Amino acid sequence: MREYKGIPILRNSRRKTIGIYLSGSGNFEIRCPVICSDQDIMRFVDSQTGWIERHRQKQVPSSEMLSFEDLKRLGDASLLEIAPRVKYFAELMQVRVRKVTFKVMKSRWGSCSSNGNISLNVLLMLTPEKIRDAIVVHELCHRIHMNHSRDFYLLWEKYFPEYRECEQWLHSHGREILSRVYE
Numbered sequence: 001m002r003e004y005k006g007i008p009i010l011r012n013s014r015r016k017t018i019g020i021y022l023s024g025s026g027n028f029e030i031r032c033p034v035i036c037s038d039q040d041i042m043r044f045v046d047s048q049t050g051w052i053e054r055h056r057q058k059q060v061p062s063s064e065m066l067s068f069e070d071l072k073r074l075g076d077a078s079l080l081e082i083a084p085r086v087k088y089f090a091e092l093m094q095v096r097v098r099k100v101t102f103k104v105m106k107s108r109w110g111s112c113s114s115n116g117n118i119s120l121n122v123l124l125m126l127t128p129e130k131i132r133d134a135i136v137v138h139e140l141c142h143r144i145h146m147n148h149s150r151d152f153y154l155l156w157e158k159y160f161p162e163y164r165e166c167e168q169w170l171h172s173h174g175r176e177i178l179s180r181v182y183e
Helices: 038-047 049-057 068-093 122-126 129-141 150-159 163-178
Strands: 007-012 019-022 028-033 099-103 110-112 117-121
Touching: 019 049, 028 038, 038 049, 068 099, 068 117, 068 122, 068 129, 068 150, 110 129, 117 122, 117 129, 122 129, 122 163, 129 150, 129 163, 150 163
Parallel strands: 007 028, 099 117
Antiparallel strands: 019 028, 110 117
16 A cells, blocks of 8 residues: 555654654655554554644645745845844854855755854745744754754753744744745
């Protein structure tokens, strides 16, 4: 069985459990161990119908999709509004940033390389300013801790005490924003 109820099944030899996932593009996937039986998959998916329906209803209509021109405007706005915030927080935190780029990302808000390059998603412009700052500080914390260790979170909290509420906001609204780009 390659799919069930129109949802593709991805088998992986390293997986230990069955799960249903919603990708950044808004598509569902069933991920399970290679040895998982079809009956176990069907039983699990059937038990999750409410969750699947709730998330299907949240998906963005194509009329709300962003055009190439919209994305370009968001990129231009990012340079004007977010880039200065990166500079401000980098100075405050006393970290060096080599280069800041803005691009459309499928499933993340930002990234930081070990050589000091920070990439930020132009879709951050569709979030409240506080969320943008939280992501900027998050990526700058990676200049000190290139992981998500306890020390990383303590540093993030030091420079952005409201980070938990921002994480919750992104958890609640982020997928909806990210899905406005990819069909």
